[in-house]
Amino acid sequence: MKQFLITIAGVFVGLLLFMIGVPILLLATVALATRPAPLAAHNVLVLDLREGLTDQEAPVGLRLFSPASQSVIGIEEALHRAQGDAQVGGLLVRLPEGGMPPAAADELRGAFKRFRAAGKPILVFSQGLYADGMVPSTYELAAASGDMWMQPSASFQVTGLARQDVFFKRFFDQHGVKADYQQRYEFKNAVNPYLYDDYTPAHRESELGWMGSVYQTVLNSVAADRALPEAELKARLEAGPYDAEDAKAKGLIDQVGDLTDAQKAILAKAGSGARLTPFQSYADERSSNFDLTGGTVAVIGAEGAIMTGRGAAPSPLGGGETIYSDNVAKAFNAAIDDKAVKAIVFRVSSPGGSDTASEQILSAVRAAKAAGKPVVISMGTYGASGGYWISSQASEIVAQPSTLTGSIGVFGGKFALGDALGKFGVDMRGLKVGGDFADAYASAGPMSPGQRAAFAAMIDHIYDGFISRVAAGRKLPPARVRDIAKGRVWTGEQAKSLGLVDSLGGFYDAVDRAKALAGIKGKARLQTFGEEPSPFEALRDMVGATARVMGLAARVDGAADASPAARAILGEATDAGLRERGATVLAPRVGW
Secondary structure (H helix, E strand, O other): OHHHHHHHHHHHHHHHHHHHHHHHHHHHHHHHHOOOOOOOOOEEEEEEHHHOOEOOOOOHHHHHHOOOOOEHHHHHHHHHHHOOOOOEEEEEEEOOOOOOOHHHHHHHHHHHHHHHHOOOOEEEEEOOEOOOOOHHHHHHHHHOOOOEEEOOOOEEOOOOOOOOOOOOHHHHHHHOOEEEEEEEOOOOOOOHHHHOOOOOHHHHHHHHHHHHHHHHHHHHHHHHHOOOOHHHHHHHHHOOOEEHHHHHHOOOOOEEOOHHHHHHHHHHHHOOOOEEEEHHHHHOOOOHHHOOOOOEEEEEEEEOEEEOOOOOOOEOOEOOOEEEHHHHHHHHHHHHHOOOEEEEEEEEEEOEEOHHHHHHHHHHHHHHHHOOOOEEEEEEEEEEOHHHHOOOOOOEEEEOOOOEEEOOOEEEEEEEOHHHHHOOOOOOOOOOOOOHHHHOOOOOOOOOHHHHHHHHHHHHHHHHHHHHHHHHHHOOOHHHHHHHOOOOEEEHHHHHHHOOOOEEOOHHHHHHHHHHHHOOOOOOEEEEOOOOOOHHHHHHHHHHHHHHHHHHHHHHHOHHHOOHHHHHHHHHHHHHHHHHOOOOOOOOEEEO
């Protein structure tokens, strides 16, 4: 008994030390990670784009848990500051071997060109560019540097854009799975892989439409930056692939050499005594970029799928960025109440999400305008579906040429799994009381004719509301919006010609438009609005989210031994989790 008590006490003390010690260690790590190292007197910043990118920066308290440490906006802000900083003499960029989001390449290309216009050299170094879909956008960014190097014998495979979709229809038919979905309308193709075994004509037209527009943007940009006729550039690229030496001979890159040679070359351009400095060390220095004289422009960010509620820190077990409508509305309300704020720049990068969450955010945009504070949208990689809903009634919309936007449409439905599970001896049964629609989302079978009619009326109502909001915000006849809607995805370049966006450009172009609309002369003070959790709050939320995930995993693992009632509760909890994540298998959603 004595040994047992000693063992129990030891376990308790160990758990106590773990629960206290690990958070303290993590908090100390956060504090050290967010403290920038001192800079040398003369620096060449080293930007490594192989590490992945988000569109916007994570809050300081979440950066330890963020899956990507760099963001397009963070890089652009740091370069904006660096172009006037005497301590910065140049930029060395390590390119990814694959593609990057086309709109991100557009945005950073503009930042590179402004940096070079300030008299500061850029050198990009590549160990190969491989045909993985969006690699032409990586090359577009490289061409803007004016000095592109490749490692000897590296592969240059910039021959065009490609994408691939997996269609499940025949698999579902084989195994008895019914995809019971409805779309508004034929271009709203997110669920097409569940409904068909190949591209429909509308699906093919939509995909090739935006892909062709992105490719044309790349050709236009590279031809201008490398001073080549566009037709000649296109012919050379599409005749590839090449090795580095052939790419140089054809005028597609500037130099072939090792990384050490490239480093020496950019240091020599930067001036005597220059040293290589990690880009993030410089980016972590928060300085006068956000403390300028003049009026205040609020900056509110929104990246990811749009959901109702208030979010917590991400779990280390997975999950991407999410836009929570309560958080964004709260940020808008704070900016409205702040008398110093004269205008708002709303940075949006979202492929869609919940229609009700989108409407809550749009209401906040309207409230800001009603308070006399113009709202200018700056679109990142996406401003599509729900991402366009929340943008549609802003004062102005600024998008990149390759931003994927529009997708004005709705889809929704469920998977009916009863027949599929029946093949394995699993029978799904259900009970209900009340109206016919009460079990419309049940997974045992497809919707009844009455349920489908009610469901169709519901998504028609959402679609009509989407059309009316766009028509009012963009000052277009509803019939015209219906003609260009139908779930069709457009690039920013195409959307501008259709009247869905006002101008092409990046974040600082949106800032300039916000200043003009608000009558701000000279420089503006940029102030970020939004919840900024402390490292302790971020850790608390992350641990809580992890505990919930682990708890669900434990319940799933033990489900075989659970009672029928317990299994029923587990099934309801799983469905609730899917609803919480905005899963389209359960309900209609404004999504791409």
